Amino acid sequence: MRSPGYPRILICLALACVIAGGCGQPSGEKAPIGSPSNPIKMAFVPSLDTGKITLSAERLAKELEKRTGYTIEVTVPVSYAAVIEAMGAGRVDVAWFAPLSYVLASSKYGAKVLLITERDGHTDYTGIILARKDGPVKRIEDLKGRRFAFGDPLSTSGTLYPKQLLKAHGIDPDTDITPIFAGGHDKAIIALYNGQVDGCSCYSGYGSDARDRVKSTIPDIKEKTIIIGRTAKIPNDNVAVSADLPDEVARKLKQALLDISASPDGREMLMEVAEIDGLREVDDSVYDSVRKMVADVGLDLQEYLRKDEEKQKQKASGKKG
DSSP, X not given: OOOTTHHHHXXXXXXXXXXXXXXXSOTTOOOOTTBTTBOEEEEEOOSXXXXXXXXXXXXXXXXHHHHHOOOEEEEOOSSHHHHHHHHHTTSOSEEEEOHHHHHHHHHHHOOEEEEEEEBTTBSEEEEEEEEETTSSOOSGGXXXXXXXXXXXXXXXXXXXXXXXXXXXXXXXXXTTSEEEEOSSHHHHHHHHHTTSOSEEEEEEOSSOBGGGGGXXXXXXXXXXXXXXXXXXXXXXXXXXXXXXXXXXXXXXXXXXXXXXXXXXXXHHHHHHHHSOSEEEEOOGGGGHHHHHHHHHHTOOXXXXXXXHHHHHHHHHHHHHO
């Protein structure tokens, strides 16, 4: 027979559990990474249309969840720099980085490359400079004094390598042109097509380039534009993980991604999310050529990140007000 104090004991125990933050988990201790209450946060840089990236990335995340048992949350932050800073602040565990973004995330926050992307059987690509076919610009030198659209300031093929190419042709990208940062490869191309600029830069692969991503809305984009310059080869973008992500979790994600890239359905998903048809293992030293280019161009990455952070804070405070 139960004593009269039995219900009171149960109530006290229940209250103790609530105060401690839950009976199943010690107070102050985070849930395991990859659990529903502490999902793996996977971010993509906004290289192209954010809405399209988000939809296809969520499909890929669901496939990863099936293969790993982890819960995965997808985000597409507002800029390349925002992805880097989010990883540094612990808000991103896995990032699909552009090469330059990875180099900075690696040096500043210890990001570790898992896999390099593959397109058309290659793990490198180039940047190209475009002009309108009916415009006054026929060669790179003609860009002097004109308006020019780069992608994101931390885009490797959309900004870093094209700046070096302009310099090689006697054009100072900071003073000899009027630069704008369109915020993505597709946006830079659209600005050129609409006559807002006289030239632009974007990525190019082996058989396709960024113009193919806007053909659904601008069918004649390739007929109206011409390639007037091509950069040196660039190592492809990659999948990288935070320095804090447990090795076991990183290994499991890596294997799942390799398995996905080996299947026809998986390759279709990868093509949708990042225009890639495969993933390969890679060593960090592959990105030393990007590090050298940063030094050659004299790009102050830390200063750019500081300015971008200030800009995002101003936007946030403006929305609140």
